[in-house]
Amino acid sequence: MRAAVIVRPGQVEIRDIPRPKIGDYQVLVEQLTCGVGTGTDRKLVEGHFKGFDTYPAVLGHEAVGRVIEKGKKVRSFELGDLVMRPGLETIGDGTSLHSGWGAFAEYGIAGDATAMAEDGVARPEHGFLDLYLSQQTIPRDMKPAHGTMLITYKEVLSAAYRFGFRPNASVMIFGLGPVGLSFTRFAKVLGLGPIVSVDSHESRRALGRELGADATFDPRSDDPVAWVKHHRPGGLDFVVDAVGVTNVINKAMELVTFNGTICVYGIAPQTSMQIDWGKAPYNWTLSFLQWPTFQEEAATHHQLVGWLQQGIIDPDRMITHVLPLERLNEGMEMLKERRALKVVIDLKAK
Template identity: 40%
Template sequence: MKTLVVEKDGSLSLHEVPIPKYSSKQALVRTISCGICNGTDAKLIHHTFKGYTKKDYPIMLGHEAVGEVVEVGSEVTSFRPGDKVLLPFVDPNPELYGNLGSGWGAFSEYGIVNDPAAYGSGVPECAFAQTILPDFVDPVDAAMIVTLREVLSSIKRFGIRENQSVAVFGCGPVGQTFIRFLSLLGVHPIIAFDIVDGKLDDALAKGADYAFNSAKVDVKETIRGICPDGVQYVLDAVGMLSLINQAMEYITDAGKICCYGIAPTCELNLDWSKAPYNWQLQFQQFPSKAEEGEATNQILSWLKTGVIDLKDYISDYFEFDHILDAFKQLEERKIAKKGIVVYPRP
């Protein structure tokens, strides 16, 4: 099979490698689609993803795939051939792949899912998010569900609830998703900020009560004009390290600064001299797969009832043979929303 690899120098190439082996508790999946992540994927390419060093490269890339089960292990009861499933991965395997590591390896033509029911104990955490898709969901567009449920599970982890105030910084694909889901969950007011005017109308359409260009307004005065005591939550959806100190002046007493976006560096001189006496800082940058799995039913319910439409979050589709061009467009910031890589069908 072919798999997309990040080389030691950060370049991308397609490698021909063996199809992964599966155990009695696993199933083999033929990939249908995989989303391009402008956070994790880009940082892995640039060697800035925490936990990976240059000695871990080369690595197989990708973590937002959908596939069709083609073979199942002898102990598998939850999957059967033909099922469409979320989140197949390809793990490192020195016997098959030598020194080729894995950044989850979902940009491969085949992957593996685990059956939780086949494990008495020691279920791999990813198994809880490797869920079967219902027939009403397009399996190509379904790659977007991976991001959607990451966002929904993170809202719950942050503790943001109905009728609480939040300022969202960053109105890219992830920020727009946060805004839409916060609105659906009854969070109010939602104040959105970005430095690109064109994204502000999208934020309002997704459910923001207010949207401002943070380069053109005094952010503190703007927030305090709407919420005189400050907002209960500031949510960083883009990974802007400087926002943490700035947000000290935006939050109310006992307010929380929520960091979802992954910053390019992990060091900061923290200055809370302008913060309220009581405040919190929470990082949620590696979603729990168990919590993702729990969020799946709500996402599917919204899809089935038409409350959300996956195509609203997707701007580009690329054939797998053109995946290198897809990542070139990502680097050039030409993918407006989510880009989906589509694999050839047998």
């Protein structure tokens, strides 16, 4: 089957790899679409994703696929179901090719977490993965591309709950990619305000305002600190780094209120910095959340499916390009140059 393989950092090729085989608690999935992650996928390709160094590896983690085969103990999935987050676990002999979640492929695997729990085998020694918890079904009439965006929504909403977003709290969000725009939208839906978003692209600032931001700034010419001193002289309850720039942490020291929270969601290439809290209040919290748990993601699933069906969230506002697998490198370059907002790969397109 065809798959996108990171041959070595900086080099991605479409190659033929072995088709996966399923176990008793697994389903085989025909992959339909897979989103390109501007953070995780790019860092895996560039070779500086923290904790990952096993190359060559099959890329991709934001897939939606259709169940085409069931293991004999599977009870939570039916043939034809649309499943989120299927990927690859062991590939071939497991030594010559590794999984960077492995969703940019023609086929993938999902696990039945519920059946394994009911049978008392939801443990690693029986092959259980926490990832199975988030491999949930979506309505069969939902566009698969929308399902890929739902993965981002689940990650971000679960992070917003973990950070402690609450009604009437003020927030400033740095970065208006899909993650920052999702934070902006959820802040609005959850009743926060004022909501301030910061990005250097006017088109993204405009979309941020449409999704709920009360004010937006261009960091190259505007001064968010001056705005806060004038409109919120006590500071902001939350300041969110949604882009992965370490300097945002020090900038947030001038913005956060007493007992406020600096929320670091974006994954920066640098893993160290000098923090200067000279301009911060006496009490503040620095909260890193760069790996939402699959349990917390799963808990947001039905809420987000409902919001999507009600039109409260609209993935088409985010998805700017749908490309075939052979144009994956082009899509990643478009994201790097910020010529695209969200790229989805159509794995059925030729």
